[in-house]
Amino acid sequence: MTDQHAGLPSVKLSRRGIERWRAGHPWIYESDVEAPKSLKGGEVVRVIDHKGYLLGQAFFSRASKISLRWLSWDDTPIDEAFFASRIAAADALRRKLYPGEDTYRLIHSEADGIPGLVVDRYGDALSAQFLVPATEQRKELIADLLMKHFDAKAIVNRSDVGVRKLEGLEQEKGVLRGELKGPKAYLEGHVRLSADLLQGQKTGTFLDQRENHVLASSYATGEALDCFSYVGGFALQLALKASKVTAVEISEAACATLKENAAANGLKNVDVVSANAFDWLRDAVDEGRKFDTIVLDPPSFAKNKGAIEAATRGYKEINLRALQLLKPGGHLITCSCTYHVDEEAFEAMLDSAAADAKRKVQIVEKRGAARDHPVLLGLRETRYLKCFVLRAL
Numbered sequence: 544m545t546d547q548h549a550g551l552p553s554v555k556l557s558r559r560g561i562e563r564w565r566a567g568h569p570w571i572y573e574s575d576v577e578a579p580k581s582l583k584g585g586e587v588v589r590v591i592d593h594k595g596y597l598l599g600q601a602f603f604s605r606a607s608k609i610s611l612r613w614l615s616w617d618d619t620p621i622d623e624a625f626f627a628s629r630i631a632a633a634d635a636l637r638r639k640l641y642p643g644e645d646t647y648r649l650i651h652s653e654a655d656g657i658p659g660l661v662v663d664r665y666g667d668a669l670s671a672q673f674l675v676p677a678t679e680q681r682k683e684l685i686a687d688l689l690m691k692h693f694d695a696k697a698i699v700n701r702s703d704v705g706v707r708k709l710e711g712l713e714q715e716k717g718v719l720r721g722e723l724k725g726p727k728a729y730l731e732g733h734v735r736l737s738a739d740l741l742q743g744q745k746t747g748t749f750l751d752q753r754e755n756h757v758l759a760s761s762y763a764t765g766e767a768l769d770c771f772s773y774v775g776g777f778a779l780q781l782a783l784k785a786s787k788v789t790a791v792e793i794s795e796a797a798c799a800t801l802k803e804n805a806a807a808n809g810l811k812n813v814d815v816v817s818a819n820a821f822d823w824l825r826d827a828v829d830e831g832r833k834f835d836t837i838v839l840d841p842p843s844f845a846k847n848k849g850a851i852e853a854a855t856r857g858y859k860e861i862n863l864r865a866l867q868l869l870k871p872g873g874h875l876i877t878c879s880c881t882y883h884v885d886e887e888a889f890e891a892m893l894d895s896a897a898a899d900a901k902r903k904v905q906i907v908e909k910r911g912a913a914r915d916h917p918v919l920l921g922l923r924e925t926r927y928l929k930c931f932v933l934r935a936l
């Protein structure tokens with residue numbers, strides 16, 4: 544055991560906690576830990592069983608219900624070299640997935656072995672979220688390592704997310720390192736997009752849909768519809784192949800950027816409508832409109848378990864309408880980023896929407912987030928995005 548390690552505080556697990564830890568669950572809840580009162584949160588701790596035997600190491604959180612987040616099975620020092628090696632390993636996967644590209648999710652929290660840290664790379668600028676006290680307290684170290692590894696020009700801190708509250712942390716947003724010079728341009732297949740790392744949603748944009756965006760162009764034909772378009776990730780891909788695309792988005796700012804993005808790509812067949820997609824879909828059905836290709840990619844409808852029923856009703860309403868608008872042989876690419884509505888529940892909702900619409904529907908593909916957002920076995924929470932490609936008979 545190293546000297547550094549000998550100085551770490553120890554946290555004892557209950558019998559159930561030990562079982563969970565051994566079964567590979569990366570989170571251990573408050574009710575299963577016995578932590579010294581002196582711990583404030585943010586510490587690296589030794590995780591021990593009732594006999595004092597070392598089970599591994601974890602980040603400790605005081606305010607959160609999730610007390611421990613897995614770091615290692617052994618006593619390897621959790622130091623600069625540890626974080627550098629996890630960053631390098633995460634980057635190696637992305638370089639294999641996307642050779643020659645420089646825009647991707649670099650660190651996907653637990654799924655890349657650094658719990659409570661999300662980092663997206665947009666070329667020479669990085670956008671980070673520090674989601675737990677342990678990563679918040681190590682943000683300067685992490686920023687140093689990222690600057691060095693990527694020879695970066697800027698790091699933006701997008702810790703302006705609600706989940707920080709559960710950890711007793713305030714929201715924060717700003718430039719952490721270097722200087723950010725305007726939005727960052729990047730390619731999704733043949734479409735050029737840009738992300739505003741400071742003002743855009745999430746860390747700038749929705750990188751998790753990147754592979755599904757590109758896929759959408761392979762299904763696009765005839766008249767296409769994209770609801771909940773944001774800045775056009777799906778709409779512009781559809782426009783490459785469809786004769787005309789209608790993009791429906793409620794945010795005026797997103798609509799303006801979508802128009803700019805369409806123009807920048809020389810795409811003249813995109814009609815941008817600033818409207819509530821629920822109302823727009825209802826009216827389109829009443830008017831008897833029909834489409835060959837439809838995309839639905841709404842925001843999350845349920846932030847907690849209590850909202851599952853209402854969320855499912857919302858999903859059913861838009862999917863039912865989309866199926867009513869779909870021509871025979873047409874494709875519906877339908878997504879949900881609500882973790883609490885899992886794949887099975889999502890499929891059951893589609894089942895019932897298809898029955899109500901009196902359509903027979905094939906499932907052509909079942910997809911998730913892009914591969915740079917890996918799912919961690921044992922942590923269902925990392926499997927949040929559903930993207931089904933359906934075809935109506």
Ligand code: SAH
Nearest residue numbers: 749771772773776792793794819820840842
């Ligand atoms: N499809 C986008 C991401 C969509 S995020 C992509 O792939 O990049 C959800 C979007 O839905 C946000 O831009 C939000 O402004 C918009 N939105 C939220 N509620 C809406 C509503 N009722 N009608 C239309 N758009 C809505």
